[in-house]
Amino acid sequence: MTAKNMEDLVSLCKRRGFIFPASDIYGGLKGTYDYGPLGVELKNNLKAAWWSAMIYDRDDIEGLDSSILGNRLIYKHSGHEDTFSDPLVDCRACKQRMRLDKLVKAGRCDFCDSVDLTEPRPFNLMMRVNIGPVLDESSYAYLRPETAQGIFINFKNVQDSLSRKVPFGIAQIGKAFRNEITPKNFVFRVREFEQMELEYFYKPGDGARLHEYWLNERLKWWYEQGLSPDNIEVQHQKKEELSHYSDATADICYRFPHGFDELEGVANRTDYDLGSHSKDNDALGVRAHVQPNRDSTVKMTYTEPNTKETFVPCVIEPSCGVDRGVAALLTEAYDEETLENGETRVVLRFRPHIAPIKVAVIPLAKNNEVIVEKSREVYSMLKRLRIGKIELEPGGNVGKCYRRHDEVGTPLCVTVDFETLEKEPATVTIRDRDTMNQIRLPISELEDYISSYYRR
Numbered sequence: 001m002t003a004k005n006m007e008d009l010v011s012l013c014k015r016r017g018f019i020f021p022a023s024d025i026y027g028g029l030k031g032t033y034d035y036g037p038l039g040v041e042l043k044n045n046l047k048a049a050w051w052s053a054m055i056y057d058r059d060d061i062e063g064l065d066s067s068i069l070g071n072r073l074i075y076k077h078s079g080h081e082d083t084f085s086d087p088l089v090d091c092r093a094c095k096q097r098m099r100l101d102k103l104v105k106a107g108r109c110d111f112c113d114s115v116d117l118t119e120p121r122p123f124n125l126m127m128r129v130n131i132g133p134v135l136d137e138s139s140y141a142y143l144r145p146e147t148a149q150g151i152f153i154n155f156k157n158v159q160d161s162l163s164r165k166v167p168f169g170i171a172q173i174g175k176a177f178r179n180e181i182t183p184k185n186f187v188f189r190v191r192e193f194e195q196m197e198l199e200y201f202y203k204p205g206d207g208a209r210l211h212e213y214w215l216n217e218r219l220k221w222w223y224e225q226g227l228s229p230d231n232i233e234v235q236h237q238k239k240e241e242l243s244h245y246s247d248a249t250a251d252i253c254y255r256f257p258h259g260f261d262e263l264e265g266v267a268n269r270t271d272y273d274l275g276s277h278s279k280d281n282d283a284l285g286v287r288a289h290v291q292p293n294r295d296s297t298v299k300m301t302y303t304e305p306n307t308k309e310t311f312v313p314c315v316i317e318p319s320c321g322v323d324r325g326v327a328a329l330l331t332e333a334y335d336e337e338t339l340e341n342g343e344t345r346v347v348l349r350f351r352p353h354i355a356p357i358k359v360a361v362i363p364l365a366k367n368n369e370v371i372v373e374k375s376r377e378v379y380s381m382l383k384r385l386r387i388g389k390i391e392l393e394p395g396g397n398v399g400k401c402y403r404r405h406d407e408v409g410t411p412l413c414v415t416v417d418f419e420t421l422e423k424e425p426a427t428v429t430i431r432d433r434d435t436m437n438q439i440r441l442p443i444s445e446l447e448d449y450i451s452s453y454y455r456r
């Protein structure tokens with residue numbers, strides 16, 4: 001089973017320290033969330049898995065961390081200033097504002113069902129900030145609405161400094177900001193979020209093959225993070241839905257509690273991006289329709305070392321949201337199981353590499369100094385394995401500890417009990433989250449057991 005409604009997830013996330021509404025003590029700030037101690041582990045594990053798959057497991061992608069603040073010319077030439085807007089409608093009856101393309105029922109207000117809506121009006125989603133001491137119309141910059149533009153404007157820096165040959169990619173993880181009209185569905189649609197974006201540069205002509213290749217790579221990766229193929233649907237945008245520069249876009253949609261919705265987009269953006277940011281772009285044979293650029297100081301071209309052919313590279317962009325990834329993992333992992341004694345237990349069945357806490361060490365008796373001391377030794381030993389967060393419980397009610405760790409998805413609990421002290425060699429029990437089976441193992445074998453569990 002997966003989570004059927006958002007409320008279960010929201011309440012578990014708050015109760016157990018995954019995700020809190022931001023600015024909460026001052027009445028909140030719509031569309032913003034804070035990740036708590038377990039949420040930040042979960043999010044970091046997801047980002048680490050993506051970074052490994054992109055950077056460490058391959059030899060054709062480089063990493064980048066570009067700035068969040070951007071010169072407004074970036075967003076003039078990227079097209080965001082003119083086109084990064086959603087058509088909005090206002091409801092005359094209840095005064096709510098909504099995105100036209102996201103109305104639950106076409107032509108009707110989402111809040112009061114009225115049909116008395118205004119004509120659609122564009123609304124730019126970018127957030128402006130003033131830079132420097134003078135607050136005037138010329139001193140503003142944008143908080144980036146996507147990480148991608150930072151990659152495009154650094155194309156030559158990366159390519160030149162690492163002598164990269166096309167095809168190659170640049171990957172980046174970082175914050176993005178959008179002034180969403182109606183933030184909703186928990187962390188699915190927020191105003192401050194993180195993206196994991198790859199821009200894969202290629203020679204014009206190879207787009208269709210690479211687009212299919214990257215779509216399959218990205219699907220495979222999401223399955224490896226634990227999402228079930230049954231809960232994923234690929235939606236290919238129809239020709240008339242595509243942006244003017246895109247040759248093909250496929251949305252990887254996940255079955256969130258609110259329904260199937262976009263988790264990641266995989267787009268063939270042709271030579272539009274580098275073409276738009278290039279100096280003298282009207283003389284470079286760019287295929288996409290781009291506005292002349294008289295501001296850029298760099299030609300975004302690539303010259304093949306053997307043939308000396310020069311061209312503006314095209315790009316395939318797999319772009320996903322970390323927060324939507326976290327929401328999908330939580331939805332997928334959530335399970336309520338009825339036990340033999342009639343009680344229900346809530347379990348988050350995360351894959352081991354995703355779980356926020358890797359092992360919990362539980363002393364069976366919190367007042368027994370020898371047991372507590374032995375637990376502390378086991379805890380220090382496991383911490384040295386560097387597999388992630390290990391937690392030492394204060395101990396006492398072991399059943400309660402198991403329940404808490406089931407609920408936050410800890411794959412293994414190690415319990416130090418009276419038998420540990422009585423026999424030689426000293427042993428502990430290891431309890432498996434999913435099967436609830438327990439095995440007894442000498443402490444001397446624990447390190448190997450746990451490291452191979454997390455290596456598999």
Ligand code: ATP
Binds near residue numbers: 193320
């Ligand atoms: P939507 O149609 O849902 O607004 P989009 O098509 O505008 O999304 P993209 O611009 O393709 O989204 O952004 C790439 C990815 O960034 C999305 O697939 C999503 O995972 C994430 N993302 C975009 N907007 C938000 C948001 N407001 N909150 C959380 N994640 C977002």
